[in-house]
Amino acid sequence: MGKTTNKHRPIRKSRDWTSLALIFGSLFSLLVAGCAYLDSIRERFYVFDPVFLNSLARDAVTTHGNATDSIVKHILSNLTQTYAVAENEQPRVALQTEITPEHWVMSNAGGAMGAMLIIHASITEYLIIFGTPLGTEGHTGRHTADDYFNILVGHQWAFSAGALEKEVYGPGSVHFLPRGTVKQYKMHEGCFALEYARGWIPPMLPFGLADVFFSTLDIPSFYDTVRITARETIRNLLIGKV
C-alpha cells in the first residue's frame, strides 16, 4: 500500500502542476489577446479631436492674449456650445464646466506641482486645464495615453534623453508626447495649458496620485481628484462614452 502511494504521488503532483500551468497560461493568453484587441479598437471610443482642441486653444489665445481667466472661460463656453444637444436628446459627452475656485484641485505628480480643472474624464480620454502662476518642473511620467499639451499662457520647455537642445512651447502651440515616451519639462511663471490625453486613462492614475502617499499626504486633494474623476467617468459611461 505504502509503496504504491509513494510511487504514484510524485506523478500526480507533476500532473496537477502541469494542468495548473496550462490553465494559467491559457487565461493569461486570453487576457493579453483581449487587451490587444481593445487597444486596436481604442480610437472608436474617442470623443474629442486634437486638431479641433488646438484651434480652440489658438482662438482663445488670439482673442484674450495673456488673460488666463478669459481664456479658460472662452474654452469652456465653446466646449459647452460645441457639445450641446437639443433638449431631450442624449448628451454627446459629459463636461464639467464650472470654474469657481472649489473646482480646481492641487496636483503633485512626477515632482511637478500645479492646479487642475478637470473638464472631462473617461476610460479613454481626459481634458483638463493645468498650470501654476509660480512655475514648476518635473518628469512627464511614462503613460498609456498620447498627450496633447496646448499652451495657453506662458512657456513650457522640454527635452528627452539624448537631446542636447531644449524644445520651447509658447501660447497656441501644442506639445505632443506620444504614449510610452518620457521627457523632463518645465513650466515657467504663469504657465497654463489645456491638456488632452487619449489612450488608456486608468493606468495613468497611479502616477497622478502616488505623490500623495509618498510625499504630500494631501488627502483632501486626493479625495477631490478621485471624486471628480470617478464622477465624470461614470457620467460618461452612463451615456455610453467610454
Ligand SMILES: *[C@@H]1O[C@H](CO)[C@@H](O)[C@H](O)[C@H]1NC(C)=O
Ligand atoms: C469653437 O471653436 C472652434 C475652433 O476655434 C470654432 O471653429 C467654432 O466656431 C467655435 N464654436 C463656437 C460655438 O464658438
Ligand SMILES: *[C@@H]1O[C@H](CO)[C@@H](O)[C@H](O)[C@H]1NC(C)=O
Ligand atoms: C499681458 O499682456 C499685457 C498687454 O500686452 C501686458 O501689458 C502685460 O504685461 C502682460 N502680462 C504678463 C503677465 O505677461
